[in-house]
Amino acid sequence: MGSRWKEKAAEATALVDPMSKIVSRLQSSLIKSDSHGILSGYSVLLAAHLEQTETLNQACFGRPIITSEKDKQWFQLSLEEAFYLCYVMKCIKIVGGNNCPISDTELLQYMAPKKDRFPVLLKAYTHLRIKNWVVRPGSQYGADFVAYRHHPALVHSEYAVLVISEEDGDENGRLRVWSDFHCTLRLCGSVAKTLLVLFISKNGDHGDVCSSCMDNYNVEERIITRWIPEHSRENQRTEPKKSFKSQA
């Protein structure tokens, strides 16, 4: 399908300042200011000064919330975003009500019951974010996430991401019957996205949820598209095979 940039200059803008650079700018800035996120129910609140506000927006983390405070801007991070900035990027600490920093394992144990299938969705989120994809919720397209090559203001999302895990059990999960495949592929086609399925499996059973579990998950990536016979005829110019890869 390829990237669908929202305007002519967008691709050039993205090339000059790729997501990898923006995110590492954000990382340095948050480390420098010793930033703390505050656990608050189903999200984490993070205060940012002016320059950080811009970088958080550019990196597409959290959403700004309106308060009466003039000197700082508060951001509401999703659980996945907060865990990523804390555990993977190591650029924020997260504190509870008593203002004490929470360990990674405590954090995961707090977050896991808040959201169905949280550990596997978190693994999928970090897997894509590490590759510098911008990851946003995908429920509008019946997916777990959508993945953007750069900021959503510049480009349409390229992948609808379904996360499938052996932990889902037999009665849950997607793509178990043909009609679900047909439905998902037809929808993805109509909104010009490619279906990316991430299969998450666990290396051994480590019992309780702990932050190191995150490293024990395997992720297998599969792109699913319709097979169009005409494109596979030997007397036609064959297009190079599309592969799902990390990006700078």
Place this chain on the structure above:
Amino acid sequence: MGSRWKEKAAEATALVDPMSKIVSRLQSSLIKSDSHGILSGYSVLLAAHLEQTETLNQACFGRPIITSEKDKQWFQLSLEEAFYLCYVMKCIKIVGGNNCPISDTELLQYMAPKKDRFPVLLKAYTHLRIKNWVVRPGSQYGADFVAYRHHPALVHSEYAVLVISEEDGDENGRLRVWSDFHCTLRLCGSVAKTLLVLFISKNGDHGDVCSSCMDNYNVEERIITRWIPEHSRENQRTEPKKSFKSQA
């Protein structure tokens, strides 16, 4: 969503000659000519004379196949269509290779292994056809069937039909997770169809497949649409509730 007629005069044409009339014309004609369908793998072949050809096309049963025979037109009926004409409409007999008529139970026992979930799909098909809906395969939209108010040449299909049965077991079936709902409703919305879910359940366990099993299935109809809060405000004109009903 309502009917989307393909041209201005289509609705009037359909009113003058409703599907109920066309189908009963077909029934009389097939009874009069003592028509026999021939079992042939995954379909049933039916010979029709000129006038019947037109009525079969109007009623949207089978698809005409090209042969060198001048005096009759052959139709290829799907298993559901053949069973419906034979068992429900009682207007054709079905014969095997030896030209002997096959009983309804034998027929169902022949058909059932040919297609996954055949008895419940057949029940859904007959349930809708009896109400004079034209029923066609729905795989293009990730559904089991699509249902038309009249001939597909006159009107777009109104319902994408998913058939869900307790027999599907835990590991199969659709609409078990929210993302599948989102996906299906988004797709239905984008192709202007309403999602009709038929839940098929069995009265008691009668063991082997037999034609009378068909009468022991219950069908529950549910339409699923997005809830749009604005449409439910008391200061707005409320639209009459849409109900799924039989049609003349």
